[in-house]
Amino acid sequence: MVRAIKGVLVECDPSIKAIILDIDSKTHDIIVENLDESHLIIKDNKVAELKRILEERLNEHTKVDSLEEEEEEEDD
Amino acid sequence: MNSQAMKSFEHLEGLSEAIFKRLYQQPATALAVFRRMLPNLAKTFVMAMLFNPDPVPVSSLEAFVRPDQNRLKEEAFGKLRQLYIVTERQGTFALDATFKVELRKALTGGGSPGSFGLPCDTEDKNRVDISFLDRYAAEQWESILHFMVGNETQSSQRPSEGVVRLLLHGKLMEQNRASGTVITQLGFSFLLQEVNSQVWTLLLLYLDMAEQLRMDPVDILHFLFLLGSLELGQDYDMKSLTPTQKGMLEDLRDYGIVYQRKSSSRRFYPTRLATGLTSEIRSLRSPAATLANATPGNDENGFLIIETNYHSPLQIAVLNLFARLISRFPNLVTARITRESIRQAIGKGITAEQIIDYMTANAHPQLRKNSPVLPPTVVDQIRLWQIEGERMKVTSGYLFKEFATNAEFNAVCKYADDIGVLVWIDKNKGMLFVSKHEQIADYIRKRAQSNR
Numbered sequence: 001m002v003r004a005i006k007g008v009l010v011e012c013d014p015s016i017k018a019i020i021l022d023i024d025s026k027t028h029d030i031i032v033e034n035l036d037e038s039h040l041i042i043k044d045n046k047v048a049e050l051k052r053i054l055e056e057r058l059n060e061h062t063k064v065d066s067l068e069e070e071e072e073e074e075d076d
Numbered sequence: 077m078n079s080q081a082m083k084s085f086e087h088l089e090g091l092s093e094a095i096f097k098r099l100y101q102q103p104a105t106a107l108a109v110f111r112r113m114l115p116n117l118a119k120t121f122v123m124a125m126l127f128n129p130d131p132v133p134v135s136s137l138e139a140f141v142r143p144d145q146n147r148l149k150e151e152a153f154g155k156l157r158q159l160y161i162v163t164e165r166q167g168t169f170a171l172d173a174t175f176k177v178e179l180r181k182a183l184t185g186g187g188s189p190g191s192f193g194l195p196c197d198t199e200d201k202n203r204v205d206i207s208f209l210d211r212y213a214a215e216q217w218e219s220i221l222h223f224m225v226g227n228e229t230q231s232s233q234r235p236s237e238g239v240v241r242l243l244l245h246g247k248l249m250e251q252n253r254a255s256g257t258v259i260t261q262l263g264f265s266f267l268l269q270e271v272n273s274q275v276w277t278l279l280l281l282y283l284d285m286a287e288q289l290r291m292d293p294v295d296i297l298h299f300l301f302l303l304g305s306l307e308l309g310q311d312y313d314m315k316s317l318t319p320t321q322k323g324m325l326e327d328l329r330d331y332g333i334v335y336q337r338k339s340s341s342r343r344f345y346p347t348r349l350a351t352g353l354t355s356e357i358r359s360l361r362s363p364a365a366t367l368a369n370a371t372p373g374n375d376e377n378g379f380l381i382i383e384t385n386y387h388s389p390l391q392i393a394v395l396n397l398f399a400r401l402i403s404r405f406p407n408l409v410t411a412r413i414t415r416e417s418i419r420q421a422i423g424k425g426i427t428a429e430q431i432i433d434y435m436t437a438n439a440h441p442q443l444r445k446n447s448p449v450l451p452p453t454v455v456d457q458i459r460l461w462q463i464e465g466e467r468m469k470v471t472s473g474y475l476f477k478e479f480a481t482n483a484e485f486n487a488v489c490k491y492a493d494d495i496g497v498l499v500w501i502d503k504n505k506g507m508l509f510v511s512k513h514e515q516i517a518d519y520i521r522k523r524a525q526s527n528r
Binding site: 001002004006008010011013016032033036041051054058 | 425467468469470471472473474475476477478479480484488499500502505507509513516517520
């Protein structure tokens with residue numbers, strides 16, 4: 001019998017997916033179904049939260065870049 | 077730009093069959109659904125069946141469609157089924173009997189008096205004209221928007237309690253212990269919509285809240301659809317309204333959708349916000365634009381440089397959502413759109429499309445002379461800034477899996493692709509992801525029945 005599951009399809013790079021799996025491994029309340037190396041289904045009420053955590057993790061590496069950019073803007 | 081307006085209608089599409097059957101008992105509603113909720117091909121199908129006493133074979137309807145336009149055809153049939161406008165039997169289609177009778181009445185001018193509103197038969201001693209109504213509607217509506225962005229200036233008063241309750245109910249605003257009532261992410265996206273979509277969004281929230289108060293949704297929708305067919309500048313008699321609808325007038329007055337001089341007055345005037353409710357999808361922009369032109373301030377803003385000949389705190393507050401304000405003069409505001417400002421807006425849940433639509437809709441006449449209105453490089457850059465942050469692409473919908481046979485899986489995949497809802501597919505695992513599930517579920521059910 002066919003089953004239908006409500007959720008949000010996430011499409012991303014395998015590297016990003018690895019981070020998502022890691023985030024989920026702490027709480028186990030985000031991922032509904034792991035589809036393949038670049039796709040997974042997550043709960044629809046977790047999208048905003050996941051995006052925020054993901055952004056935080058990635059920003060740890062890019063802080064320096066954005067500071068430089070700010071300075072450039074002030075010039076003209 | 078119309079996707080938002082269409083989105084509000086998805087809520088209506090989810091109503092039950094029993095409710096639709098009752099909705100169609102009014103010619104104004106049958107006509108409004110026909111005008112506003114059906115794609116053009118579906119309208120063609122309806123017209124082919126409307127004056128035909130017998131059911132029409134599917135093949136005759138399919139003859140209207142080019143063979144390579146399968147998607148449009150499935151979309152049209154899908155909508156008609158979803159809104160319970162057609163019934164199917166053995167390869168033939170027929171219109172729902174009630175819908176048929178009432179739409180005929182609407183088109184040929186039959187029906188009881190007052191089914192398209194009852195114009196007052198006596199002269200209004202305090203008659204108001206169209207420019208007054210436009211001003212009234214703009215004032216009421218803008219006071220709601222001003223309240224949302226948190227600048228209640230002396231010129232705009234705080235909206236009524238009913239309006240505030242509605243905004244809270246719809247999560248466009250929330251109670252915050254520290255700073256009182258504040259706008260939410262959903263509220264920000266709401267601000268960027270065009271007026272007609274905003275009106276529908278609030279009215280559908282109203283419908284939702286009213287159901288909790290045990291008001292009859294059919295009564296409410298009949299009235300909303302009726303308002304869309306009234307004439308601007310004409311006064312109408314309350315006499316033909318149901319008690320629920322009379323009660324609604326007070327709320328609609330708060331939103332600026334109808335005007336009444338006093339609450340005890342027996343006549344009411346629809347404003348442009350009301351008469352634009354069921355306009356054809358394509359002309360959606362015009363009620364909003366006309367309303368904007370009719371506002372006393374006549375706000376116009378350009379692109380990176382925004383010119384206003386009237387200083388509107390509302391416009392500035394909205395701009396501040398996605399651009400960095402640099403300087404403010406009495407008649408000129410300059411702001412700069414930067415990667416940072418766009419990223420910030422996106423962080424609040426605003427999309428690049430909403431920003432682009434907003435700027436296009438509010439462009440200075442000088443800019444409007446260009447085609448396209450906004451410089452393509454700018455539009456592309458804003459889109460790129462959005463994608464750049466999207467380390468993941470998200471689509472909400474439904475995963476279908478565990479199909480009984482391969483044949484069933486393949487048939488469903490093909491159907492999903494035909495109606496344009498297929499997002500992802502894995503042939504080996506026999507799974508597919510679709511953005512909408514109602515039609516797919518229907519299709520699977522029908523397929524199972526016919527195979528039995």
